[in-house]
Amino acid sequence: MPPLCEVDDVKVHFALRGSAAWLRTLRDGKPPVVRAVDGVSIDIEAGSTLGLVGESGCGKSTVARALVRLVRPTAGHIRFEGAELTGLSDQDFNEVRPHLQMVFQDPAASLNPRLSVRRMVEEPLKLHSALGAAERKERGEAVLEEVGLGAELADRYPHELSGGQCQRVNIARALVTNPRLIVLDEPTSALDVSLRARVILLLEELRQSHGLSYLFISHDLATVRYLASRVAVMYLGVIVEEATTAELFDRPAHPYTRALLAAVPVPDPDAKRDPFVLSGEIPSPIDIPAGCRLRARCPFAQPVCAEPVPYREVAPGHFAACHLV
Amino acid sequence: MTAVVEVRDLSVGFATDYGEVEAVDEVSFEVREGEVLGLVGESGSGKSVTATAILRLIRKPGRLTQGSIMLGGRDLCRLNEDELQQIRGTEIALISQTPRTALNPLLTVGQQVARMFVLHAGLTKAESRKRAIEMLALVGIPEPERRARQYAHQFSGGMCQRVMIAMALATRPRLLIADEPTTGLDVSTAARILDLLRELGRETGASILLITHDLGVVATTCHRVAVMHAGQVVEVAPVRALFRHPAHPYTRALVRSIPRVDREITMEPIPGAVPSLLNAPAGCRYADRCPWVEERCRRQKPAMTEIAPEHFVACFAVEDGRAAPV
Numbered sequence: 001m002p003p004l005c006e007v008d009d010v011k012v013h014f015a016l017r018g019s020a021a022w023l024r025t026l027r028d029g030k031p032p033v034v035r036a037v038d039g040v041s042i043d044i045e046a047g048s049t050l051g052l053v054g055e056s057g058c059g060k061s062t063v064a065r066a067l068v069r070l071v072r073p074t075a076g077h078i079r080f081e082g083a084e085l086t087g088l089s090d091q092d093f094n095e096v097r098p099h100l101q102m103v104f105q106d107p108a109a110s111l112n113p114r115l116s117v118r119r120m121v122e123e124p125l126k127l128h129s130a131l132g133a134a135e136r137k138e139r140g141e142a143v144l145e146e147v148g149l150g151a152e153l154a155d156r157y158p159h160e161l162s163g164g165q166c167q168r169v170n171i172a173r174a175l176v177t178n179p180r181l182i183v184l185d186e187p188t189s190a191l192d193v194s195l196r197a198r199v200i201l202l203l204e205e206l207r208q209s210h211g212l213s214y215l216f217i218s219h220d221l222a223t224v225r226y227l228a229s230r231v232a233v234m235y236l237g238v239i240v241e242e243a244t245t246a247e248l249f250d251r252p253a254h255p256y257t258r259a260l261l262a263a264v265p266v267p268d269p270d271a272k273r274d275p276f277v278l279s280g281e282i283p284s285p286i287d288i289p290a291g292c293r294l295r296a297r298c299p300f301a302q303p304v305c306a307e308p309v310p311y312r313e314v315a316p317g318h319f320a321a322c323h324l325v
Numbered sequence: 326m327t328a329v330v331e332v333r334d335l336s337v338g339f340a341t342d343y344g345e346v347e348a349v350d351e352v353s354f355e356v357r358e359g360e361v362l363g364l365v366g367e368s369g370s371g372k373s374v375t376a377t378a379i380l381r382l383i384r385k386p387g388r389l390t391q392g393s394i395m396l397g398g399r400d401l402c403r404l405n406e407d408e409l410q411q412i413r414g415t416e417i418a419l420i421s422q423t424p425r426t427a428l429n430p431l432l433t434v435g436q437q438v439a440r441m442f443v444l445h446a447g448l449t450k451a452e453s454r455k456r457a458i459e460m461l462a463l464v465g466i467p468e469p470e471r472r473a474r475q476y477a478h479q480f481s482g483g484m485c486q487r488v489m490i491a492m493a494l495a496t497r498p499r500l501l502i503a504d505e506p507t508t509g510l511d512v513s514t515a516a517r518i519l520d521l522l523r524e525l526g527r528e529t530g531a532s533i534l535l536i537t538h539d540l541g542v543v544a545t546t547c548h549r550v551a552v553m554h555a556g557q558v559v560e561v562a563p564v565r566a567l568f569r570h571p572a573h574p575y576t577r578a579l580v581r582s583i584p585r586v587d588r589e590i591t592m593e594p595i596p597g598a599v600p601s602l603l604n605a606p607a608g609c610r611y612a613d614r615c616p617w618v619e620e621r622c623r624r625q626k627p628a629m630t631e632i633a634p635e636h637f638v639a640c641f642a643v644e645d646g647r648a649a650p651v
Contacts, residue, residue, distance in 0.1 A: 192538065193367055194579075197584075222541075223584050226592065260512060264541065265542050266587045267540035267580070269564045281483070
């Protein structure tokens with residue numbers, strides 16, 4: 001069976017503008033470009049959750065935005081249910097939108113402060129369905145019920161809701177059109193511990209009951225471990241490793257993955273800490289080093305790492321982009 | 326071990342149109358010499374208000390309603406503003422959650438660190454500048470001479486937090502309050518900031534009050550932990566005891582509610598929500614969320630009892646043995 005959604009060698013580059021860019025053009029002989037996403041390929045299988053992890057600035061949110069066409073990819077293909085999305089006109093893409101929804105990171109900021117909960121949840125139905133007012137109301141209330149918000153909250157406005165409730169409205173709004181795939185961009189990172197647990201459990205429950213697929217983007221590795229069946233690790237615009245969740249967490253192959261895992265504080269004072277750390281900070285996506293992008297920070301770096309890195313299968317279903325594994 | 330700061334029966338209330346919100350309710354704990362004490366709890370549990378109260382920076386409509394905060398033989402609650410100004414920044418320093426907004430965008434980073442030496446140690450401009458560069462080097466900022474001439478917007482989040490730590494430790498304070506110092510930072514940056522705090526705390530002898538909601542941070546950084554819920558301290562324990570034998574029903578629920586990176590677990594969210602602190606109930610504020618609640622819990626506030634050496638808990642169910650120990 002082909003995957004539900006295929007992201008195939010997608011690149012998203014942004015041209016820099018302004019006087020600094022002009023100076024750079026004079027210096028380098030070509031205009032500077034931010035290579036936010038620089039050749040990413042991922043498959044999302046129907047009914048499963050793919051975790052996409054990495055630090056801020058690695059391009060993971062740009063992948064998500066490209067997928068729902070909030071930015072246009074510079075190159076590459078995105079296929080959804082077998083159909084090519086990249087060439088579609090905006091009008092044709094609107095036909096796909098009900099099946100491809102997104103939940104954003106900041107639960108309160110992504111809601112319209114002037115609309116009631118009911119209005120916001122019914123809005124996608126107005127755009128994407130032929131339902132009448134009474135049917136929309138019924139459907140909206142049913143979805144609110146599903147995400148654990150009672151009908152008494154339907155006439156409230158965002159400022160009257162807690163962070164957890166706001167995120168439930170966002171989930172309801174994404175769910176109301178019966179999508180196949182929901183892109184979740186850090187849906188729990190703005191939430192408090194106890195609310196986070198409940199939203200995570202809600203997401204998992206909804207995925208199972210609706211046969212949904214998720215692209216779950218997060219820097220919170222513990223949550224990713226809980227929700228995802230496969231995990232892809234992103235660094236500086238490219239995928240450096242991908243494997244099933246159990247394999248990735250137990251046997252990370254890429255030094256970057258290992259460093260990420262080692263940095264997560266474990267809630268157990270007796271847990272053995274992997275002392276592995278990377279030096280320095282993530283380089284600018286304008287001046288990307290040739291060869292392995294982690295080279296300058298990696299303690300294992302060898303001369304060979306300056307060569308282009310092959311993305312290889314290091315174990316069945318486990319891929320890594322590193323010369324040394 | 327001697328206590329550097331001792332908070333006793335501290336209460337903070339905020340006057341609202343609907344009545345008084347008792348954000349901190351008879352909180353007691355001490356931070357001992359050279360230790361890192363974690364103060365954990367959900368948002369709204371009163372952690373930050375407690376820290377603000379220690380600095381005596383509670384602003385109207387808030388006020389300290391009772392209690393004492395002893396630091397070096399003096400009660401901070403009884404000092405006037407001039408005396409407090411002598412203590413803030415010199416004996417107690419603060420690292421806040423948002424390093425970028427805590428730094429002045431119009432001064433270079435070097436100038437801001439140097440100001441600490443001018444204000445609190447009376448050094449000359451040239452001396453303070455030299456010391457500022459030393460401090461920036463100490464907190465691991467590469468090329469400190471050059472970076473000292475830059476502004477906050479030219480620093481990454483992690484580097485801004487390093488500058489905050491340099492400023493906080495410049496005057497060798499006795500107590501460093503770190504309010505969610507790694508929230509908003511990437512995991513690997515956060516890990517390095519915590520390592521730095523621990524190391525510098527040890528080197529300078531500063532005790533640290535670390536406010537966090539992240540139990541992972543607590544486990545890797547703290548010596549002892551105080552758990553807060555809805556303005557009350559419900560449990561105080563050495564870090565190992567807290568994770569091995571959490572006693573208070575809230576602590577138990579908190580430990581079970583977080584996903585873990587090191588193994589697969591079944592996650593159980595904490596039932597209910599933090600109760601409204603507006604005209605809060607008289608008894609235990611966890612009563613409505615507690616599986617072992619009984620009539621007495623709603624009437625009477627349980628006192629802190631020592632259930633194991635150094636392990637204190639405020640819960641009737643634990644006292645009576647109804648909540649079996651873990």
